[in-house]
Amino acid sequence: MALWLYKLGRFSARRAWLVIAAWALIMGMVGGAAALFMGPMSNNFQIPGTETQQMADKLQADLPEASGGTGAVVFTTTNGEPFTQAQEEAITGALETVTTVPTVKGVIDPFLTTAQKAEGAAQLADGAKQLAAGEAQAAAEKPKLDAAAAELAAGKAQLDAAQTQLDTQKAQAAALPAGSPEAAGAAAQIAAGQAQLDAQKTQWQAGQDAYLAGKAKFDAGQATLAATKAELTAGQRMADAAAGVLFVSENNKAAIGQIQFSESMNAVTPANRELVQEKLNTLDSSGITVSYSKEIVEDVSSLFGVSEVVGIAVAAAVLLIMLGTFVAAGLPLLMAVIGVGIGVGGTMALTTVIEMSSISPMLALMLGLAVGIDYSLFIVNRHRQQLLAGLAMRESIAKATGTSGNAVTFAGLTVVIALAALSVTGLPFLAILGLAAAATVAVSVLIALTLTPALLSLIGTRLISKRVWVKNAAATAAHDAKLAGLDASGKAAADEAVDVARSARGWGGLVTKHPVVALISAVLALAVIAIPATGLRLALPDGGSEPVDSSAYQAYSITGKNFGEGMNGPIIVVGSLPAGLDKTSATTLNLDVADQLRQVPNVKAAVPVMLSEDLRTAVYQVIPAEGPASEGTVQVIHELREQGSTIKSDLDVTIGLTGQTAANVDVSEKLGAALPPYLAIVVGLSLILLILVFRSILVPLLATAGFLLSLVAAFGGVVAVYQWGWLSGVFGVENPGAVLSFLPIILIGVLFGLAMDYQVFIASGMREAYVHGQDAKQAVRTGFKHAAPVVTAAAIIMISVFSGFIFSHLTMVRPLGFALAFGVLIDAFVVRMTIVPAAMHLLGKTAWWIPAWLDKILPDVDVEGAKLATLTDAPADARELSGDREPSR
Structure with missing residues (x-):
């Protein structure tokens, strides 16, 4: 390996402009591709196959209106006083204008929602009064109906007895001699009695008809009362379920609005996010402060900030102190920038076809800068030492590439192995992150081994300052004078003795x-x-981890203070209902499910929020008592999933969890499970490599x-x-x-x-x-x-x-x-x-x-370059290098 790298370094030094042109072409192509094909980045850390992803896919298929991203907007007054009527109207008007922003599907106005909630409560109260009055009226009518029924029954008994008596008389009259005065008298008496009895029966039937009509009306009223009572009961259950979910604080000093998007938050462009903020920032003139949740203000389109530049400036200062010239210090920096430009540029060019988290190019940027500077520095420093020792320019470049470049190659290979191994964790976003960083490191190694030697050849002895050249010449003369009269082996022994003493x-x-x-x-x-x-406790970042002066942190803290920490991270529960339900039974069943969800400890509220048209898929919003990244909320998610078996057995409803809060827990646990096998793979592969090297x-x-x-x-x-x-x-x-x-x-x-x-x-x-x-x-x-x-x-x-x-x-x-x-x-x-x-x-x-x-x-990889020790003494190589011209000092 050392010999091959030696030849590569020598080629790069002798064909410097060819190497420079090749890298310039590559950089231009990558830059053009990034400019043409760069797409939006995201912070989507979903993992295929997890319950949260399966439920999200189910919602997309069964309830597309429930899919799409949601961001929160928190309103407060600048003077800390309760909202005035004018301010409430201003917020409502501003939220209406947000619906004109592309991809915004709708908004939830906190004041309209609260008003509707209050109106619903008033209607429930009024309905309860009407129900009570109806029940009281029914209670008063019931004895009358019962008395009428009893009277009709008694009258019917009397009529039946009278008829029986007449029938007996008819039988007795039939036994009398026909045509006798007794028979005629009895017949007349019976006919008169029957006529009287028939009139009574007609009167009774009229009473019976009136009773049945009244009874039917009463029963209909009872059915209406029962339906009204069921409706009021369901309404009251829904109100009780939603009691823990407020959109306007109890002191009327804070309000939460929601912006609903037609696409996922990862797909919402920075321009549309900014447009939403522009629409609402107009409320400043009304004495209203607007704070946006992390989902709305998050902008992952920018890689560099001021702090990153400061870090690079410190690195440049260290290089300048160590290497002594701006040329020497600037070379490793330039190599790092080129490596990062190609590596990160290539990564950004793929963002159109690959969903990439914002941390992927950031990690590639961090590593590309760090290893790019270091790898070039190792070769430059070795070359600098060899020049001061009197080695010919191109020979020094070649040998530095063969020795330090060899170490760079294996060091870089170790980093690449460690990063590329992230792809075996089964986490797609992590695999992309690792491969992007690994590719950038690989590019940095190639640049160090080719472009650095090429530029070193053009820089020549300007790599070292004149002062250092003069000082080195004086030290060399003093050294030669001190060892005068010794043969080569004696000088080597003396130098080694000095080296040993210094070490x-x-x-x-x-x-x-x-x-x-x-x-x-x-x-x-x-x-x-x-x-x-x-x-150590793991979680994905939320608004509480943002800087204190940021809008996201303000929205998070105001929400937690006024509405409870759980409002910052609601949990979405998706239910699969049994077939054959009507709307009423489905609503009742949903409320039964919500009741069981609220039985989980640390659940503040559980509200049915949506039902599919086929009545088979329901969505519930669960508000935990603590924030989304807290240990308590993690426990709530686990217990909700355990509660699912009880809900299935009791209500025949299958539930699953989704939403960002549940997804964050799944991702964190999946990452934790991936750590041991990943560590074993990385350590195992690198051990093999290190055994080979050493x-x-x-x-x-x-x-x-x-x-x-x-x-x-x-x-x-x-x-x-x-x-x-x-x-x-x-x-x-x-x-x-x-x-x-x-x-x-x-x-x-x-x-x-x-x-x-x-x-x-x-x-x-x-x-x-x-x-x-x-x-x-x-x-x-x-x-x-x-x-x-x-x-x-x-x-x-x-x-x-x-x-x-x-x-x-x-x-x-x-x-x-x-x-x-x-x-x-x-x-x-x-x-x-x-x-x-x-x-x-x-x-x-x-x-x-x-x-x-x-x-x-x-x-034999010869990482220490032992084979190069005698290479420059070989006649053929000496002849090949005889054409090297030493630049003037």
Whole structure:
């Protein structure tokens, strides 16, 4: 590998303009593609296959009017007094104008909604009075009907008895002799009695008809009363269910409006978001303050902010101090910018066809800047040292590419492996994020290996200041005078003796003089820093994590103060109702479901809000007692899902949860479950790579153990600052809460890759000294002395770049910037520059042990460039390089 890279560096130096033109063409093509095809980014962290995504898909199919994004708008008076009638009317009018914004489907006016709610309550009260009056009237009529029924029954009995008596008389009369006076008299008497009885029957029937008519009217009234009572009962149940959901505060000093969009919030363009705000900001003139929820004001279209520029400026200052000239300091910066331009530009060009979270290009930007500067710096620094040692220009460029470039290649490959492995987690947004960052790192490596040598060839000796050239010439003359009369081997021995003496001084010398103390102290310090990590809690960011002076935070805090924290994160429940229901029974069933949902602890309200036309799909809104990222709300979501089995068995309704609050919990838990296998994959693959690079078993294991210490310590720092609120004023964490849910898995991938970067540069110098014949313990000091300055500068640069993102305009990037900066700080200075040299000094020769059979089958990647030591002395290469012209000094 070293030989191949040596040739690549030599080609790039000799064909500098060809290499520059090629990269310029690539950058132009990528820039054009980004300008033409760049689409909107989002912060959609849904995971296919989860319950929340399945329910969202169900709503889209069965109740499309319930799909689409929703943003909240919070209104308050500037003087802190209750709203006046004029202000209420102004808010209503402004909300009406918002409906003209493209993709806005409708608005919920808090005052109209509250008025309708009050009107409904009044109607319920009036209906209850009318029902009571009707029931009282019915109660008064019932005895009369009962008395009439009894009287009719008694009359019917008397008529039946009289008829029986007449029938008996008829039978007796029939027994008398026909034509006898007795028979005639009896017949006349019976006929008169029957006529009288028939008249009574007619009278009774009229009474019976009147009674039946009255009874039918009474029964109809009873049915109407029953229906009215059922309707009032359902209305009262609905009112009771919605009692915990307010849109205007009880003191009338705050109100919540909602903007309903026809598409998901991720698809709403920044222009339409701004247009909504323009429509409502006109209320300032009415003495009304308008605050917007995070969904409305969130703008992920911008990558760079002021803080990021400050971080790069610090990195530039470090480069200038280390390299001494603006040309030398500017070269790594230029390489990083080009690498980021191509990597991030390519990423942005894909946003039209791939749904990409805003953190994807941000992570690519962070890593591209950091590794782009560092990788180029390693080659530039090696080339600079070789020039001062008297090596020919292009030979120095080629050799720097073959040695430091070799380490860059393997370090970059480790980072790429760690980032690309995010695609095996089963989380689409995380896979895209990892691949975008990995591609940017890969581009940075290629630029360092090709474009850096090309530009170094054009820069020539201007890379080093005249003052340094003069100082170096004087030092060289003094050195040659001191060693005059010695042969080559004697000079080499003398130089090595000086080098050994110098390596015993400084931090490396101190650590290796007291390796046990250094090792134990460093490990204990990291263990203490890691203690807060035991309380790590994960969640996705909400409005409470925004800056205190932001509109999103104001909306969040005002809502929590006036309406309860749960109003900031309602939970959407989707129910599948049984077939064969009518509207009334479906409504009753929905209320029964809502009653059971309210039985879950910490549920403040559960309201049926929508029913599909086929009466098979219902939507309920559940308001928890606490905020969306709280532990209590996470528990509510779990208990709601457990309650689903009871609802299914009792009511034959199947429920599922969706909405941003439930989705955030699902994403966080899915990410937590993906951590162990991801860590195993990354560590396993990188261990194989490190064994290949160092041809050792213990060095890769030591490197990995050191990384795990850095990782838990970084987690501890993140929890202390962003969850516990330590030093919150320094880092702008005004409202500490749960840690960003995908921070751990990203931190594992990125920090592992960067940690292995420093391990490669520190340990490769040690191995180089060991391979070239030094004692194993001395090789640790020598390698540390040569690598420490450039690794220190590289770490400071990377920390500066990452620190610039701690105050990013994108809230979710801030803890990630802190975690990476703090992790690199710990890993570079505590693990790689304290624990590793101390442990390797204690291990001695054992550190480089490898089984003979494994050593035999491993390919020789020559990361320390041993094959290049004699390459420049070969006649053929000397002839090929004889055409190199040394630029004038």
